[in-house]
Amino acid sequence: MKTLIFLLEKEFRQILRNKGIVRMLIIAPVIQLILLPLAADYSVKNISIAVVDNDHSTASQRLIGKITSSGYFKLTGYTGSYKAALSMVEQDRADLVLQIPAHFERDLVRENTQKLYVAINAIEGTKANLGGAYLSSIVQDYNQEIRQDWHTSATVSIQDAPQISIASSNWYNPFMNFHLYIVPAILVTLVTAMASMQTAFNIVQEKESGTIEQINVTPIKKYIFITGKMIPFLVLGIIIFSLGLLVGWIFYGIVPVGNLGVMYLSLVDYLFAMLGLGLLLATYSGTQMQAMSLSFFFINIFNMMSGAFTAVDSMPGWAQAIVQTFPPSHFIKIMRMVVLKGSGLSDITYELGAMFVIGLVLNTWAILNYRKTA
């Protein structure tokens, strides 16, 4: 125990003395947390649409009016030829082409049916998907409207036909504020990068400079050495996390609904697992270059697969099983539950337990794999 205190004293001195690292560790996450949510916004706006109007009728004008007034689309082209619209897509001046056929209004009245043609530039998947979906829902709305208009004058009233209307309400995030969803997850990814990489680098640096050999020749216990390396980064992780919460509050107005104590307890549990990973990677790396490649490998996978940006539930079963072993997937879930829903300890027992088990495995592995005698 006394040895641990000397070890901690030394680690904190070294970290605090390294001004570059301190600055980077504090400022970088803050900047990233301010910038990243702006990019990771899935609501699509300003979709450029070119309309090929072959009808020039009241009905077509009304449809175009409805589309532009929706707020999602901006009309960048209005022509009479499909070819002209297509060249706009090629020049990237339009994302979508809506073709209104000739005699649109006439046939709609006469035959009670009419077809619209929509062409979507699918180079940007999300934009294409959402743009197409928005447009078809607008057209559906329009459909409903004109049917109502015209049928009221007809013999059969539409009100007589049975109708099912679905009303949905979004719980915990009633306005589907995307920031509320993404900021906690980005905060987790930032803590992830710091925790596993910095611990790994720190130890490997001692390997490179040769000081670790001097440590190995002392009677220090392995678990004390590992603990001494872990605690300083645990503290740093907590500081970064707290700064992140502050940024979320100041810039995005996010105030966690749940208990801060629950959040910090989960954070410590999470850091225990992620620092364990960093320590383990360090025992397998001889140089900082190796440590960097290894940690990038894991961090990339964690960031993309742990449900920060896409839902884990939509992955195939075997992939979901793998994701279960990723500590960030559990912590992101906990964060969202606590921040948005105000979940308590009893709601997150499974996630806390999973992270603890993973942490125990990683740390034990790291201690076993760290050899004082080669």
Next chain:
Amino acid sequence: MSSTTSAPVITTDKLTKRFGQFIAANELTFQVAKGEIFGFLGANGAGKTTAMRMLCGLLKPSSGKATIAGYDVYTQTEKIKRSIGYMSQKFSLYDDLTVAENIRFYAGIYGMSRPAIKEKTAQLLKELQLEKEAKTLVSELPLGWKQKLSFSVSIVHDPDIVFLDEPTGGVDPVTRRQFWDLIYHASDRGVTVFVTTHYMDEAEYCNRVSIMVDGVVAALDSPTRLKQQFGRDNMEDVFYELARKATRKAD
């Protein structure tokens, strides 16, 4: 300080280390007495560092026996580590800690109490004449000073034996002389010194010298007797005579 009168603190019997097909250290058999200054000579790649790392409990031997301060090198490495000091070829103090902080850290790791550390730090700084540099970062010290500090730190816990791996490499002659004063001082207090070097004048300072060639101990005796045995005037010529026979390439 005769080697035969007191009990040996280092005993090896056919101690061997193989890396695959390569035999880095082959059946080393020797004894070192308490308080002795034992010179461990050999060309680069002769197997000195490998042998030393085995004796320090940093490397597991492939075969053979060895005890250090009465402890077995296979099963009691952590007990050995309590009884020895080690100064590696690589510089092993923390550059970003001050002189006093380095002493304090290593003393603390060896389990010394705070008052004892305070006392020891003051004593070492005085011995090394580094009192004014106590709060200087180690990175700012000249190499010779660093090496002297390194040595003092490696024996901060008063070990029975200290292993020094080329401690004076790249150090100027005046500082080397001062370094050897420190070694004599430690030896006078009963610390056994096991030292490797490439400087033949330093070999002359040792009580006994072993010369390794291609992983085996080719000669072992006091410098005087070695010179007689090979009919040479100085250790340099004795070393040439033996090292020339090496077939293994230097690293």
